[in-house]
Amino acid sequence: MNVHHAKAAEHAVDDDLLSARRRRNRIRYGATQFAVIAAAITLVVLFALAVKEGLARHGIRFSFSFLWDAAGFDLSEGKTFVFDGTFWLAFTEFTSERSIAQAFAAGIVNTTKVAVLAIVLSTMLGVLLGVSRLSTNWVARSLSFWCVEFVRNTPLLIQLVFWYFAVILHFPPIAAAAEFYGVVISQQGLFFPALVWKGEGSPVAIAMATACWVAILGLVFDKHRLVRRVCMGAIVVLPCLMLLTGIVELDFPVASKFRAKGGTGMSPEMAALLLAIVVNSASYIAEIVRGAIDALPKGQWEAAASLGLSRRDTVHDIILPQVFRVVLPSFGNQYISLTKNTALGIAVGYPELFNIYGTIANQTGHSLEGILIVMASYLILSWAISATVAWADRRLSKRGAM
Structure with a gap:
């Protein structure tokens, strides 16, 4: 029994030493990672302060307040986000009155x-x-x-x-302009048919559009094969139904003398x-x-x-x-x-x-x-x-x- 107790005590001591060694290794690893991160942050902060002081010596102020000034220039194309007076963002054409942001x-x-x-x-x-x-x-x-x-x-x-x-x-x-299956090709660019939503205020239209989006999300995120097949079928059928019922119309471009409509x-x-x-x-x-x-x-x-x-x-x-x-x-x-x-x-x-x-x-x-x-x-x-x-x-x- 003494021999068994001695071996058990020896194993217990070895386990304690191994646990202590692992604990020291974890502490050392964590300290090293913290030191590296702290050094990197310190270097970035010092560099930023040096840049700010250098700009200040030349009379240049480092600030992002200019983002809210009026841009004062137009873009050949591009839409941006604007607040519509509520908590929602509207998507509209960019104009020179918009901000730099x-x-x-x-x-x-x-x-x-x-x-x-x-x-x-x-x-x-x-x-x-x-x-x-x-x-x-x-x-x-x-x-x-x-x-x-x-x-x-x-x-x-x-x-x-x-x-x-x-x-x-x-x-x-x-x-x-050349026309190819509804596509207008000219020096002013390429013009393609577009889907136009005509179901404003219609509960049936909103329900079908919501079902279509749910089917897309199900196809992307659901893991069951049967559900994915049903979603894929819905993605094919629902847009066709919306086209047939006039909820969505296909608007084809038409070239005129000066631009395409x-x-x-x-x-x-x-x-x-x-x-x-x-x-x-x-x-x-x-x-x-x-x-x-x-x-x-x-x-x-x-x-x-x-x-x-x-x-x-x-x-x-x-x-x-x-x-x-x-x-x-x-x-x-x-x-x-x-x-x-x-x-x-x-x-x-x-x-x-x-x-x-x-x-x-x-x-x-x-x-x-x-x-x-x-x-x-x-x-x-x-x-x-x-x-x-x-x-x-x-x-x-x-x-x-x-």
Whole structure:
């Protein structure tokens, strides 16, 4: 018994020593992290104080109060947020009477608009090019290869200038605009059909619109397959019913002598920027997809062929679901780069965030405050994209398939 008691006491002492060592390691780790954070905050504060003192010596006051002054300039396009007298925000066209803060908001809206459209379109085009790179059709494979190689090996700025001056500005004038399936193409921009809400005050219209939004949320967030299928069906059926009953009408643009009426438009500057970013980003996404497909075991192609699946069915049902789970983080990096590339819109006069900052800095002299707002805006947009991609990655990892 004495031997057993001695061993038990020895084990207890060892456990106490191990616990004490772990506690010391945790304290040391926490102290180190706290010291690093404190040092970083101290450096930032010292740098900010030094900058403020340097500006003060030159008679420049560091302040964000200029944001509430009237902008005093107009934008070629852009909407901003205004208070409508209640707690709600209204979305209206920017004018020179609006504040500088609202000018920044208009720039963020324009940047976000291009970024979202470019993310969707470049993903679709990039996946198509990436799959075509491995096609058995020689024409499709060669055409995809040379498109990707040409775009990836030329600067994006040069591509933007090409799309604007060599393509967009050579469209026909508005009086002789080309029409293609309801789309009006002219030097003044591109004009598309738009949905117009006609169900003001109608309980049926409000109920159908609410049901449509609930179906969209269910499709995105619900995990049950049956519920998702019901939501997908509702998303298809409800808009058709609203069109048939006149709750929503399709407004087609009509070109006149001086401008197009109806529908929704896209300025030539935005069209050029969107085309340049979509084509450029699609070439990089295509290489990501091609590399991921090449990394898959060749036995999967052979197994699918032995089961009698066509190459199209193999790509759609077997290859791409695995590829998307692998390439999603890489897509996220490309989306962030794409969003930051919207700043090149200044080269063609598109009023995105950085272009508007330049105008504000020239008029107010608050260039440091302005660039901090621009940097924070791009940082928030990048965080939003990263969070969305991480959320999608977690959902795909839990489900195990597309």
